[in-house]
Amino acid sequence: MQIIPSEMLPGRDEAALRRFLEGCKEAAVTKGHFQIASISLEVKHIAPLAVLQSIYEPEELHFYIERPADDEAIAGAEAVVQARFDGPGRFQQVQAFADDVLENTIVVGDLSEAFTGPHFFTAFSFEDSVAEGGEFPAATVFLPRWQVSRSKGKYGAVANLKIDAGTNLDEAVARVWGAYQKFGAFDYGNDPANDKPPEQPEPCSRRELAPGVFEGAVKQALESIREGEFEKIVLARGIELEADGPWQPLDALNRLRERFGSCFTFSYGGGSGRSFIGATPERLLQIRDGQLLTEAIAGSAPRGRNAGEDAACARGLLDSEKDLREHACVRDSILRRLEQVGIEGIADASPRILPLANVQHLHTPIHAEVGESVHLLEVLSELHPTPAVGGTPREAAVPRIRELEQMDRGLYAGVVGWFNHLNEGEMVVGIRSALIDGKRAKLYAGAGIVEGSDAEKEARETELKLNALLDTL
Numbered sequence: 001m002q003i004i005p006s007e008m009l010p011g012r013d014e015a016a017l018r019r020f021l022e023g024c025k026e027a028a029v030t031k032g033h034f035q036i037a038s039i040s041l042e043v044k045h046i047a048p049l050a051v052l053q054s055i056y057e058p059e060e061l062h063f064y065i066e067r068p069a070d071d072e073a074i075a076g077a078e079a080v081v082q083a084r085f086d087g088p089g090r091f092q093q094v095q096a097f098a099d100d101v102l103e104n105t106i107v108v109g110d111l112s113e114a115f116t117g118p119h120f121f122t123a124f125s126f127e128d129s130v131a132e133g134g135e136f137p138a139a140t141v142f143l144p145r146w147q148v149s150r151s152k153g154k155y156g157a158v159a160n161l162k163i164d165a166g167t168n169l170d171e172a173v174a175r176v177w178g179a180y181q182k183f184g185a186f187d188y189g190n191d192p193a194n195d196k197p198p199e200q201p202e203p204c205s206r207r208e209l210a211p212g213v214f215e216g217a218v219k220q221a222l223e224s225i226r227e228g229e230f231e232k233i234v235l236a237r238g239i240e241l242e243a244d245g246p247w248q249p250l251d252a253l254n255r256l257r258e259r260f261g262s263c264f265t266f267s268y269g270g271g272s273g274r275s276f277i278g279a280t281p282e283r284l285l286q287i288r289d290g291q292l293l294t295e296a297i298a299g300s301a302p303r304g305r306n307a308g309e310d311a312a313c314a315r316g317l318l319d320s321e322k323d324l325r326e327h328a329c330v331r332d333s334i335l336r337r338l339e340q341v342g343i344e345g346i347a348d349a350s351p352r353i354l355p356l357a358n359v360q361h362l363h364t365p366i367h368a369e370v371g372e373s374v375h376l377l378e379v380l381s382e383l384h385p386t387p388a389v390g391g392t393p394r395e396a397a398v399p400r401i402r403e404l405e406q407m408d409r410g411l412y413a414g415v416v417g418w419f420n421h422l423n424e425g426e427m428v429v430g431i432r433s434a435l436i437d438g439k440r441a442k443l444y445a446g447a448g449i450v451e452g453s454d455a456e457k458e459a460r461e462t463e464l465k466l467n468a469l470l471d472t473l
């Protein structure tokens, strides 16, 4: 990646922008390869979700992630370059694709703040491969044409353009200049969608994706655990809702982020009119400044109706031998997997409580230092799926999941997130999520099964987890 000194910052005037893009075109001709021109600008207050909503096109790729508690949000829309992969090598393929794009990227602008420069957005399904005709590919990666972000009181906008020998520079300049004017002083009042309150369709039917399967699957899994086939497996159930009108995924997202401020609220649109949205508590991986954060979240209890009942539920969870065992499976597996890629994770010996609006969990944060030689996607490929959504041992448990659940998980319990050229990124686990497709929404929730689990109780737990999305939709 080539970085042009920021004094040459285009966007402050159109002539400088043209000179920068002319340079990119010359590079494209010389190298015989398209160049990505990436322009980063600090802008005045901007609300990434509102901007995304104003440019949202169901047929275009988009990505959004926010954790209100961190005061950070990033949105990207329209793919300037994209790729899809399938199979066990998908993480490596995404990395190779991004490396190739970055080799041919020329960056200019305000690069000192978070979320500046080009960012890649990704979505990985739970399984390595998806069946032909699946709703989303097993791996998608794209570099957006427009990216807007908020990070601790700073706001940024990035435009990425693909420039080759045939690019019409007048059009390219007009496009970026127009976007700069728009994002530089974004006018929320200009969006006709803001004139009326969001319309919320009413769900009119609900059906199980695999009727009558869940509790039987838990019993079968317990049998396999007793026979020593595996120690833990996470089994999920899915429901499909149909509404009297199309769901508005970004309106739903707005409600999710209000309710689940400590969760990662995300939306990924695959360009087929479908959106995968959710509010997940689970960070699979964050790397920034060479520091890695991940966490074990497993073991669940309801929230109480008052402080006393809530504390009693929390105490019950912290004292539950079964939940502690279920949790330890996840923590120990993450530490082992990190070790496989030469990373020493540091974790407390006993978990704490993570309270969410609808449920509470056992939680162990894990942190580590990562050397420059380990790529984020390499760590990701080792970690996914953790036993919080898969099982232990992974090789024995994960292949049984589809057979026991009798449904396709798709992106549920997969991974969504972003990464950049600095080997920084944030990847979260796609649980507490819904796949929205017009009037239809598929919602999934799972529960960890270990010796001592009770099928009925686990079914109730999945109901509690489903509520996160049900209440919102």
Ligand SMILES: C=C(O[C@H]1C=CC=C(C(=O)O)[C@@H]1O)C(=O)O
Residues within 6 Å of the ligand: 234, 236, 282, 297, 298, 299, 300, 361, 387, 388, 389, 431, 432, 444, 445, 446, 447, 448, 465
């Ligand atoms: C698989 C899910 O939750 C996982 C994450 C946290 C706690 C879990 C549990 O207690 O079973 C699950 O492992 C889900 O919400 O669909």
